Amino acid sequence: MESVYDRIQQAIAACKISRNELVDITGYTQGAVSKILNGGVGITPQFIKIFCLALGVSEDWVKTGKGGMFSLSPAARELVDLVKGLSDAEAQAILDRSRNEKPKKSSDHV
Numbered sequence: 001m002e003s004v005y006d007r008i009q010q011a012i013a014a015c016k017i018s019r020n021e022l023v024d025i026t027g028y029t030q031g032a033v034s035k036i037l038n039g040g041v042g043i044t045p046q047f048i049k050i051f052c053l054a055l056g057v058s059e060d061w062v063k064t065g066k067g068g069m070f071s072l073s074p075a076a077r078e079l080v081d082l083v084k085g086l087s088d089a090e091a092q093a094i095l096d097r098s099r100n101e102k103p104k105k106s107s108d109h110v
Contacts, residue, residue, distance in 0.1 A: 004043055011057045025054040
């Protein structure tokens with residue numbers, strides 16, 4: 001039976017992130033992340049929440065193994081990754097434009 005630890009390892013592998021990247025995105029120290037990933041300390045609810053938010057992983061999946069690994073579809077995850085590099089002004093401009101445009105019908109696409 002898979003544990004929370006196993007599912008966290010699976011999510012890290014699926015997201016293709018290093019321990020250093022995990023340190024950066026969670027705000028935990030290198031030592032704390034190493035202890036968590038090596039099983040030296042318990043995985044806290046706070047770490048799970050931060051981890052899941054940072055990686056777009058389903059918190060329910062990490063805790064219970066139920067449902068899918070990701071809370072977002074692959075396309076939505078790609079959009080999130082793209083948006084992370086935008087300034088606030090650029091992101092707001094895209095939001096404003098998308099709210100004002102009507103969605104095109106599939107027959108309108110070339």
